[in-house]
Amino acid sequence: MRMESKIILIVTFFIASWQVHGWNDNDYFNNNYNRWHNQILSNDSISELKRLGEEIRHVVNISTNKTNYPCDSYYDYICGEHILINSVLGSMPRINDLVIILNALKYDDRSFDSKQKLINFFNSCSKVKSVDDCHVESFENFRPLYGYIISRKFLSQADVSPLIDVLESFIKRAKLEGYFSNHQNLGKLANLANNLRKPANLFSTTTLDNIYTKLQIFPSSYNHNIKNLEKYNRLYKNQSAFENYWKSALDFTIYLYQSRNKPRSYFYPTLNAHLWMTLFNNTVRYHEGRTYKDLADCFKLPSHLNNLEEARNLAVIYYKSFKFAWEEYQEWFNNGFSVVYGARATDIYDRENQILERYHLSNKHLFFIFYAQNFCFFGKDMAENIFYQGLKQSIDFNTIYLCSVGHTMNPTVKC
16 A cells, blocks of 8 residues: 555544544544554564564674675675575575474374484484584485475465465466467476465375385484485486476475565565576577677676676576566555455555564565575675676666665666
């Protein structure tokens, strides 16, 4: 809901309240208005927004560029010692989350063979390594079992619905683009979105046991277990059945766990940007010809990168991916359809911004921050010259951060 609409609503409500109850009944109006306004977001969503606000403030405070303007180096500004997110599909949850997930699996009411193998591995590891290391190794070697318990115990319909909505929006938009209308990935994503409506059905204990049926794990022999896992991974992990549907379901399940209660300004830059990348990765390289070359030349990459064809490819691919993800997000928050609790997307967007304001943030800040942090691990040179081209070319980014023309993040020439 835009500010003008809010003002009209408040004035209308106030006049009606005055006509019935008189000017002394302001408390009645304020209490009811605040109660209605707070219902737009769940308590969990509000808590998550506040947590994100605090974390971002911490990231900025400890960043290597805390005394400089974000327009000088957005990488230094937002890629500090503490990374806010690791949002690539299937990336590892934080250690405290790994502990919670594994404990939930241990005490799950179902007993099956592959679950016991995971527990045996963890126990053998804990005899020779730190507990944190064992949680990491257990996750890396038995990811499908983590997907099983996450889908069973940690995902509600409220968690799944935003992802399904974002996926279906992406599929619809992609089909409107000439290159992508029949792309095989769109059919796979549509099937996945449908299956995610009942996440508990994604992983069955029978299938899990079949995956690990030939893997031997001993309760107290860590070295033997590692050798057996290495052999197993070479022989079975890259089977087509695992690599296709199961891996996709697993990656999205873990992503959903990490995305619980987060705003849409998280989903679009962390998910849609990567989905667009998978589509543009083909078309930019093989079908765009002159358009691609003109864009790559316009970016004026440093000579050591401009001479690398792969660097020029990636710069164009991620510029387009950012642009499309940002346009999709704008389309969402300007929409008036019902989403949650009968609220419109515009109402949700404005309520989120109201909460973020106390941290000197907005949803637009979150979008740009989440997008930028996708690439912190690539280093400053690659991030700012390759992956951040969309940010540099964005009028909205430069308006939010008040970047003057000529700053690193606001080049004189727009492409």
